[in-house]
Structures are given as structure tokens and as C-alpha cells.
Amino acid sequence: MILKIQHMQKAGRHAQMEIMGLAVIMILVSLGMLFIIQFNLNKEPSTLKKTFTQTQLASNILGSFLRTTADACAGNSIGELLKDCAENYNTPNTQLRCDANERSCDYTRETIASMFNSTLIAWGNQSYYFEARIPGQPLMKSFNGRCTGEKESKQNYIPTDAGTLTIVLDICS
Amino acid sequence: MPRAQLKMAETLGVIFVFLILVIFGFMFYAKFQRATFKTVLQEEQEKRSVEVAQRAFSLPELQCAANNIMIDNCIDILKLEALSRMLQADSALQLIYYDSFESSRIVVKQLYPARQEWKLYERTTNSSGSLFTPLPVSLYDPVAKRYNMGVVEVTYYP
Amino acid sequence: MKRMRQFKRKGFVEIQFNWIFILVIGGIILTFFITIADKQKTVSEVKVSAKVRSDLKTIFTGARASTGTASLVDIADKDITYSCEGFSVNDLNPVHEGISFAPGSLQGFKIMVWSKDWSMPFRVGNILMVTSPNVKYLIVGDSSLSRELNRSLPPKFIARGSSRQLLLNKETVADANTIMNEGNYRIRLIFVNRNPLGTEGLLDINTLEDTDVSALSIMGNSLDGPGELRFYQKRGQYWSTVPGSSNYLGRESLFAAVMADDYKSYNCNMQNLFQRMETVSEVYTQKAGKLQQAAQAAGDTACATQYALSLDALQSIKQHATSLATSFPEQAALIQLHQKAQELRSRNEQAQRLSCSEVY
Numbered sequence: 001m002i003l004k005i006q007h008m009q010k011a012g013r014h015a016q017m018e019i020m021g022l023a024v025i026m027i028l029v030s031l032g033m034l035f036i037i038q039f040n041l042n043k044e045p046s047t048l049k050k051t052f053t054q055t056q057l058a059s060n061i062l063g064s065f066l067r068t069t070a071d072a073c074a075g076n077s078i079g080e081l082l083k084d085c086a087e088n089y090n091t092p093n094t095q096l097r098c099d100a101n102e103r104s105c106d107y108t109r110e111t112i113a114s115m116f117n118s119t120l121i122a123w124g125n126q127s128y129y130f131e132a133r134i135p136g137q138p139l140m141k142s143f144n145g146r147c148t149g150e151k152e153s154k155q156n157y158i159p160t161d162a163g164t165l166t167i168v169l170d171i172c173s
Numbered sequence: 174m175p176r177a178q179l180k181m182a183e184t185l186g187v188i189f190v191f192l193i194l195v196i197f198g199f200m201f202y203a204k205f206q207r208a209t210f211k212t213v214l215q216e217e218q219e220k221r222s223v224e225v226a227q228r229a230f231s232l233p234e235l236q237c238a239a240n241n242i243m244i245d246n247c248i249d250i251l252k253l254e255a256l257s258r259m260l261q262a263d264s265a266l267q268l269i270y271y272d273s274f275e276s277s278r279i280v281v282k283q284l285y286p287a288r289q290e291w292k293l294y295e296r297t298t299n300s301s302g303s304l305f306t307p308l309p310v311s312l313y314d315p316v317a318k319r320y321n322m323g324v325v326e327v328t329y330y331p
Numbered sequence: 332m333k334r335m336r337q338f339k340r341k342g343f344v345e346i347q348f349n350w351i352f353i354l355v356i357g358g359i360i361l362t363f364f365i366t367i368a369d370k371q372k373t374v375s376e377v378k379v380s381a382k383v384r385s386d387l388k389t390i391f392t393g394a395r396a397s398t399g400t401a402s403l404v405d406i407a408d409k410d411i412t413y414s415c416e417g418f419s420v421n422d423l424n425p426v427h428e429g430i431s432f433a434p435g436s437l438q439g440f441k442i443m444v445w446s447k448d449w450s451m452p453f454r455v456g457n458i459l460m461v462t463s464p465n466v467k468y469l470i471v472g473d474s475s476l477s478r479e480l481n482r483s484l485p486p487k488f489i490a491r492g493s494s495r496q497l498l499l500n501k502e503t504v505a506d507a508n509t510i511m512n513e514g515n516y517r518i519r520l521i522f523v524n525r526n527p528l529g530t531e532g533l534l535d536i537n538t539l540e541d542t543d544v545s546a547l548s549i550m551g552n553s554l555d556g557p558g559e560l561r562f563y564q565k566r567g568q569y570w571s572t573v574p575g576s577s578n579y580l581g582r583e584s585l586f587a588a589v590m591a592d593d594y595k596s597y598n599c600n601m602q603n604l605f606q607r608m609e610t611v612s613e614v615y616t617q618k619a620g621k622l623q624q625a626a627q628a629a630g631d632t633a634c635a636t637q638y639a640l641s642l643d644a645l646q647s648i649k650q651h652a653t654s655l656a657t658s659f660p661e662q663a664a665l666i667q668l669h670q671k672a673q674e675l676r677s678r679n680e681q682a683q684r685l686s687c688s689e690v691y
Contacts, residue, residue, distance in 0.1 A: 029194075033201060049219040052226075053306055060246050060309040067247075067311045069319035071286035077320065111285070115322060118284045123307050188356060217385060224392040231396040233454040234614045238691055240683060241450055255617035259610070266610065272427055315618070315688035316625040 050173075057120070058154035058171045065115060066156060066167070072099035073107060081108045083158050086134045086165045109140045116142055120171070127172035135163040147172040221275065222304035222329035228273045229293070229327055230308055232256075237313040247311040248323065253281055257291045270294060276330040283312055285322035297330050304329045380421040383409045387418055391428035394444045395457045401445035401485035403464070403498050411437040415599035418461075430604045431459040432587040432597065435542070438516050439465045443498050445485055447583040451648075451668070452676040453615055453691035455608045458583055458600075460590045464497040467515040468589065469504050470523070471530075477503065477523040479554055483582060484589070506530075512538060519592055520546040527563055527570050541565045545592040554582040557665050562594035577601070578660040580669055602659045608652040616645045619690045626687065634687035637678055641690045644675040 066079035073081055073096060081096065085105040088095045096104040112130065120126040127145030131138060150173040158165040229235075230246075234256055237247035260267055276298045283289040305328050312323040383406060390404050409420050413433040417425035430449075445460040468484075470477050481503050489498040504510060507530035512518065518539065520527060527546040544565035551558020562575030575594035579585040584601065591597040623638035651668035658664060679689050 036205060048216060049223055049304065049306065052223045056226075056308055063246050064309045064311045064320075064322055067320045068285060068322045075319065115285060119307070119309060119324065184352070220385070220389060224389065227392055227396050231457075233448070233456055234611045236454075238454065238689070240679065240689055241453060241691055243454065249618070251618040251621050252614050254621075255614045258617070259613060269606070269610070273429070315622060318688060 054152040054171050054173070057126075058152045058169055061119060062154050062156055062167065062169045065112065066158075068115075070098065070107065070111065072102075073104065074098075076104075078108060078111060079158060082132055082139070082167065083160050083165060085139055086132075086158075086160045086162050089134070089137060089139060089162070105139065109142075112140070113142050116144070120144065129168070129170040129172070131166075131168045133166050133168075134160065137162075139165075145172065149173045218304060218329075218331040221331065222277075222306055222327070225274055225277050225279075225329050226306040226308055226325070226327040229279050229325055230310070232273075237311070244311075244313070246309075247313055247320070248281060248325070250312050250314045250321075251316070253291055253293070253312070257281075257293050260294055261292070267294070267296065271296060276300075278326075278328040278330075280326045280328075281310075281312070281323060282326060283321050283323045300330050302331060304331065377421070377423075379407055380409060380423055383407050383411070383420045384418075384423050384426055387411070387420070387426045388428060390442075390444060391426065391431070391459055391461075394446045395429055395459055398446045398448045398457050401443055401489075401498060403489050403491070403496060404442050404444055405440060406442055408438070408440050411442075413437065413461075413596065415596050415603075429459060430456055430600050430607065431461060432591040432600055433461040434463070434466055434517055434519070434590065434592045435596075436517070437461065437463045439463045441496075443485065445586075447586065449581055449583045449604065451581060451608065451672045452679070453611065455604065455611050458587055458604065460587060462499065462590050463517075464500050465515055466500060466517040466519065467513065468499065468501040468519050468521065469510060470501065470521045471504055471507055471510075471527075472523055472525060473503070473505055474523055476549075476551075476554065477521075480521070480523060480549075480585075480589075483554060484586065517543045517592070518545075519589070520544075521589055522546060522548045524550060526561065530570070537568070539565075541567065546570060547588055549579075549585065549588075551579070551585075554585055556580045556582070556585065557662070557669050558585070559662075560585075560588050560594075560597075560660075562588075562592075562597070576660070578662055578665050580665050598659055602656055605652045605655040605659055609649060609656055612645055612649040612652055615691055616642065616649060619645055622688060622690065631687070633685050634682065637682040637685060637687055638690065641675055641678040641682070644671050644678060645690075647671040648675065 066077065066082070068078050070076050070078055070081055076084075076096065081098075081104045084096045085103075085108055089105065092103055092105070098104065098107040102110075116128065116130065120128050121144055125144065127147060128143060129147050129151075130140075130142040132140050147170055151170045152173075153168065153170045155169075156167040158167070233243070235248050235252055237244040237249045260270065274294050274296070276296050278295045278297060279293040281291045281293055305326070308325045308327070310323050310325050312321040313319075314321060386406060390406075394402070412419045413431075413435055414425070417427035417431070418433070418437075419425040441464055443462050443464060446457045447460070448454050448457050470481050481501065484501055485499045487497065487499060487501055488495040500515065507520070507527070510518075510520070516539075520530075526548045541564065546563035546565075548561040548563065549558060550561070556579045558579050560577045560579055561572065562577065563570040563572055564575070565571070577588065577594055577598055579588055584604075587600070588597050591600070619638050619642045623635055623642060626632075626635035626638055648668060648671045651664045651671065654664050655661065655668065675690070679691060683689055
């Protein structure tokens with residue numbers, strides 16, 4: 001009788017050990033699965049197109065803006081008007097005059113704002129920051145939203161009599 | 174229950190549990206693979222749409238040139254008008270350009286000074302989604318010798 | 332005793348049954364997993380091929396957009412075959428990216444990609460030249476033209492970080508006697524203004540398959556052409572000339588002939604290039620017409636005359652391009668096209684001098 005009880009106790013312990021082993025295996029498998037799920041869920045979505053578009057947008061917009069011939073300013077380009085604005089910023093009366101007697105600085109400011117409206121804002125209210133400045137003197141600014149995250153930045157430099165004109169365009173993520 | 178039957182039931186039980194685990198594992202693997210495949214497919218489609226935009230942007234038959242020196246980010250309006258007309262009129266030519274543009278819609282829009290639009294290429298599919306890539310560009314008018322502001326809008330249908 | 336024997340027989344049957352059971356179930360499980368592994372192997376092979384195919388497409392699109400420079404690109408070591416239909420990896424659809432020239436097979440972990448624009452005289456398109464650094468290019472002879480050819484091809488090495496790597500495995504040798512097989516899977520010999528006949532048996536390359544040794548003979552006065560090309564293929568101890576003859580126009584097409592080791596794929600791609608030229612020349616014809624109308628309307632007769640003359644040249648170019656799109660390497664049409672291209676170039680320069688907008 002004692003022998004039988006001892007045998008039963010031994011078998012019971014053996015079964016308990018087996019169940020423990022199984023439980024450990026199941027826990028390990030579940031952990032593995034959870035890890036894979038987590039890894040899969042946290043995977044960043046593809047940013048290839050976004051990166052390409054933003055890089056192209058920043059450089060192309062700035063390049064095209066500066067090259068564009070102003071409609072009503074004696075065939076000058078926006079770049080030339082910005083240069084004139086920089087050189088004559090403190091003497092507005094000597095600034096180039098466009099149609100309706102508008103000065104080069106005012107005309108450029110309005111044109112640039114309208115161009116951003118029909119591009120970056122029209123394509124999904126894209127946040128941006130534009131600035132044209134000469135050393136110690138900001139000439140004009142235009143922006144939409146706030147640039148808090150990553151941004152694609154493009155700078156252009158034009159030598160002027162008033163120092164280097166720096167034109168910056170940041171496209172925000 | 175005889176010992177042999179008990180052993181057999183135990184073996185069958187083990188096999189059953191093992192099979193359940195295998196099936197469960199496979200279901201999980203299939204789901205995981207499907208998710209990976211979706212990501213790869215999305216990446217591939219994005220890559221394709223960028224490639225189509227790149228091709229549209231670097232076509233010598235559209236680019237501005239001064240004595241055969243190409244000007245970056247610039248489209249010649251007279252060349253654009255000519256190619257657009259040719260593509261609308263000739264379906265065989267559209268087929269030649271399919272190699273480059275695949276299933277997409279390419280429209281060139283002038284934004285400044287006046288709004289104008291040229292449809293260059295269109296071949297759509299029944300696919301539900303589309304990928305839109307706008308590329309700002311200068312539009313050169315060789316008659317007036319002036320640069321306008323425009324955009325090449327590429328809508329790619331995967 | 333009888334019970335004991337009965338019990339023993341029962342145990343024996345049970346053990347035997349257990350073994351059979353293990354064999355059957357084990358066999359089923361093993362077959363199941365072997366099938367899965369086999370399927371996975373096939374899937375992963377297709378996956379790698381698809382990845383290489385997709386990479387090739389991206390590489391070629393990027394290279395086509397930026398012309399002039401040759402670059403070395405890393406790629407998975409898959410045998411890429413090339414024909415006029417494009418670049419094929421396994422049985423997947425070939426990658427057909429514009430006009431491209433390459434040897435029949437690309438092997439190794441790296442490929443050289445070189446894009447050049449072909450202008451006649453306006454830019455028709457960018458031609459893409461692709462080869463492997465494991466293909467040996469031997470320029471035989473020491474004429475000024477062969478030296479110029481060597482200089483015009485991409486450099487032998489390219490700097491990558493702090494090291495330099497083989498880009499185009501090219502070499503100039505004085506004569507075919509000195510040619511050695513240095514373990515390249517393909518060898519291409521380039522003879523300038525001479526043919527390779529008489530060099531049979533002199534080559535230390537007999538260990539290579541016939542398809543892996545080819546020669547090109549360039550017959551012309553300048554790299555810009557027009558000139559004649561003869562394609563040769565090794566046939567045992569001899570050079571086979573059948574029927575591989577063609578022409579080149581513009582140095583880019585000559586470089587293309589160096590890269591393409593098969594005259595069929597060269598001619599086919601040149602025909603595609605002329606088909607493209609047909610479209611591009613039509614675009615320029617329409618542009619010249621518009622410019623002429625505008626000049627006439629503005630009373631600018633000097634510009635209008637230049638545009639009218641350019642229009643004539645463009646129409647002839649288009650006509651020759653249309654014919655060459657199917658008849659290339661027809662020499663007469665090629666020479667006429669070259670003359671008209673020169674004429675258009677001088678008209679464009681004249682228009683520039685007169686401050687008229689250029690046609691191209």
C-alpha cells in the first residue's frame with residue numbers, strides 16, 4: 001500500500017513537471033509571437049514617395065519661382081525683382097515699378113504668396129516656411145502652419161549690392 | 174481501459190496537439206506574410222510612381238534647351254503642345270510611351286501668369302487607389318521668350 | 332506458461348505496431364515539411380529575382396535621368412540575360428528601360444551603368460550602357476583612334492570611399508598575341524580600322540565558350556562617324572563573321588556597339604533609337620513651324636527664313652529616321668541623315684546669332 005502511494009506520488013510529480021515544461025514552451029511561443037506582432041505593427045510605413053516629393057518640391061519650387069518672368073514688371077524675373085527689392089529696400093522710391101505703380105518688393109511679396117496658395121496649400125495644405133533676407137534685414141516672409149517635425153530645406157543665394165540675398169524654403173513633414 | 178489503448182490515446186492526443194500547434198503556427202505565418210507582402214507592394218507602387226514622375230520630368234522631347242544644352246526643371250511650351258497633340262491623335266504612339274508612363278495620367282498645368290492646362294498622357298486602370306506626385310516646373314515660351322510657373326501632375330494608377 | 336506466451340506475443344505486436352505507426356506518422360510529417368521547405372525555396376528564389384528586377388528598373392530610371400557619368404552599382408548575384416526585349420532575370424518579364432546596350436549575360440555582384448545622350452543634332456534620348464566589371468574589353472592596336480576610344484570610355488577604376496574598384500575592365504594591347512585569359516567570363520576584343528582575322532589560335536582564351544568571346548572591328552575616320560562596324564564571334568579556333576555588319580553614327584552609338592556583343596541586339600536597339608528620333612523630330616518640326624508663324628506675324632523675316640530652312644532640314648531628318656527605324660543599318664540613309672543634322676546645326680547657330688529663339 002505504501003509502495004503504491006509512493007509510486008502514485010512519483011507519477012504525479014512527473015506529470016506536474018511535464019505540464020510545467022509544456023507551460024514554459026507555450027509561454028515562450030506566445031512571447032515570440034507577441035514580439036513578432038509588435039515588430040510588425042511598429043514598422044514605419046514607406047516614406048519613399050514622401051521623401052522624393054518633398055525633396056523635389058523644395059528645390060523645384062524655389063528654382064521655378066526665381067526663374068519666372070513677372071507678368072507686369074517689364075520682363076524681369078522674380079529673382080531679379082527680389083534682387084532689386086534687396087538693393088533698394090530702405091529707399092522704396094527707387095525700387096522698380098511694375099504695373100499699377102506697384103513697387104518690386106510689394107509685387108514680389110504678393111506674387112510669391114499667390115504662388116504658394118496655388119501650389120503647396122492647394123496640394124493638401126502643406127506646411128512651409130519661406131524667407132528672403134539680406135544680412136541684418138529680413139525682406140519678406142511667407143508661411144503656412146508650423147514646422148515642428150522634419151523638414152526639407154532649400155537655400156538660394158543671390159549676390160546683391162546690399163550683401164548676399166538668402167532665400168530659404170522649408171517644406172515641413 | 175487496457176494499457177495499450179491508453180498509450181494509443183496518449184499518442185493520438187500528442188499528435189492532435191502537435192497538429193493544432195502546426196496549424197496555428199501556419200495561420201500566424203500566413204497572416205504575417207500577408208502583412209509583409211502588403212508593405213512590399215505599397216513600397217513597390219510608390220517606387221513605380223516616383224519612377225514615372227522622374228521619366229516624365231526628364232523627357233528630352235519636353236525639356237527646354239539652349240543650343241542643345243538642357244535646362245533643368247524646365248518644359249518648352251511649344252514642344253509640350255506638339256507632343257500632347259501627337260499623343261492625343263496617335264494611339265500607336267501612346268503605346269510606345271506606355272513603356273515609360275505605364276498606367277498614369279500626366280497633366281502639365283500653368284499656374285502663373287494665366288492658368289492653362291495640357292493633358293500629355295492618360296491611361297487609367299480600374300484600380301481603386303492612385304498615387305499623386307506634383308512636380309513644380311518652369312514653362313518656357315520660346316515665342317514670348319519668357320518663363321512661366323507650372324506644375325507637372327503625375328497620377329499613377331497601380 | 333500459456334498466458335505468459337500470449338502476453339509476450341501481444342507485447343511483440345504492440346512494439347511492431349508502434350514502429351509502423353511512428354514510420355507512417357513520421358513519414359507524413361517529414362513529407363509535409365519537405366514540401367513546405369521546397370515551396371519556400373522556390374518562393375524565395377522568385378522573390379530574389381523580383382527584387383533584382385525591381386532594383387534594375389530603379390537603377391536604370393535614375394541613370395537615364397542623369398547623363399554622362401558611369402557608376403558602379405551593387406546587385407544580387409543573379410545571372411541577368413540581355414536581348415532587345417530588355418534585361419531578364421529568371422523567367423520574369425524583361426525590364427525594358429528606354430534604349431539600352433549590354434552584353435548577352437551580366438554576372439557578378441556589380442554592374443556598371445553608363446548613360447550618354449545621343450544628339451543628332453538635337454537630343455533624341457539617353458542611351459544606357461550596362462556591363463559587368465567581369466567582362467574584359469581589349470582594345471587591340473595603338474592608333475590615335477584606338478587611344479581616343481580608350482580615353483572616351485569610362486575609366487578602369489572608380490573611387491569608392493577610401494578604396495578603388497574596377498568599373499570597366501578595359502585594356503589596350505599592342506597585338507592579339509599578348510592576350511591572356513584572366514578568369515573573366517566574357518572577353519570582347521575591339522579592333523580599330525583592322526579586322527581580327529589572322530589572330531585565330533593566337534588567343535589564350537580557348538578555354539572559354541564560343542559565345543563568351545567576341546570581337547568588334549571599327550572602320551571609320553573618327554569616333555563620331557558615320558562608320559562601319561563588323562561583329563565577330565569565336566567559332567572554335569576561328570572568327571566567324573556571319574553576318575554581323577552594321578554602322579554607327581555619333582560616338583555614343585560606337586560605345587553602344589562596344590558594349591553590345593551581339594549585332595542583332597545592337598541593330599534592334601538602334602532601330603528603336605531611330606523610332607524615337609522620328610517622334611522627337613516631329614516635335615521639333617511642329618515647334619519650328621510655330622516659331623516660323625510667330626516670326627512671320629511679327630514681321631521678322633530674318634528669323635522666319637532661318638526657321639523655314641530648319642523646317643526643311645527637320646522634315647528630311649524625320650523622313651530618314653522613319654526609314655532607319657526599320658532599315659537600319661542602311662548606310663545611304665544614315666549618311667544623308669548625318670548631312671541634314673549638320674545643316675540643322677548650322678541653321679540653329681545662325682538663328683542664335685540673329686537673336687531668334689533656337690529651334691533646339
